[in-house]
């Protein structure tokens with residue numbers, strides 16, 4: 537059975553595992569409690585960030601790479617178009633943009649606003665990261681004007697990647713999304729697999745329940 541270490545971006549992995557019907561267990565990782573106290577996890581990921589998975593002899597980090605691994609190793613799956621499918625390029629683009637162009641830049645803002653000394657919380661880099669997020673979000677909006685999902689007419693792992701990033705921006709920096717993105721999130725999160733993944737993520741569930749924008 538696959539072990540998934542940590543919530544946070546591990547949600548992408550749990551959601552995909554639920555969509556694919558693959559059995560897994562969640563091993564909690566308490567980042568705030570001091571990762572140096574969790575030697576068992578550090579033996580899995582010595583860099584100390586989440587998520588990570590263990591699948592037999594395979595140990596992996598990076599949420600998008602883990603999703604690609606699961607789709608390749610445990611597929612074929614309807615959540616990843618084949619390389620010769622016309623939507624494959626746009627699928628691949630948004631699968632990666634969800635982290636590289638959206639959630640990643642938001643991480644910079646969150647870390648600065650929450651963890652940096654007060655005098656450094658409104659620095660140049662925060663504005664830069666927000667500009668990056670906004671410009672990539674424009675590409676998502678443009679795509680959603682054409683198709684209901686980011687890679688065309690069908691839900692895919694790219695929607696898991698992008699939905700996570702949009703919700704992350706809403707939940708952490710209170711980013712106000714437009715109507716098209718809100719409709720999109722309503723569509724993707726109505727899936728039963730999303731709800732099942734959330735039920736396996738008690739810390740995320742409690743955090744979201746306490747927010748004005750779930």
Ligand SMILES: N[C@@H](CCC(=O)N[C@@H](CS)C(=O)NCC(=O)O)C(=O)O
Pocket residue numbers: 543544545546567583584585586587597598599600635643
């Ligand atoms: N690009 C990585 C980002 C991972 C990441 O930033 N994880 C956060 C929690 S969601 C974390 O562990 N932060 C603590 C750290 O990086 O040391 C991914 O997509 O998995």
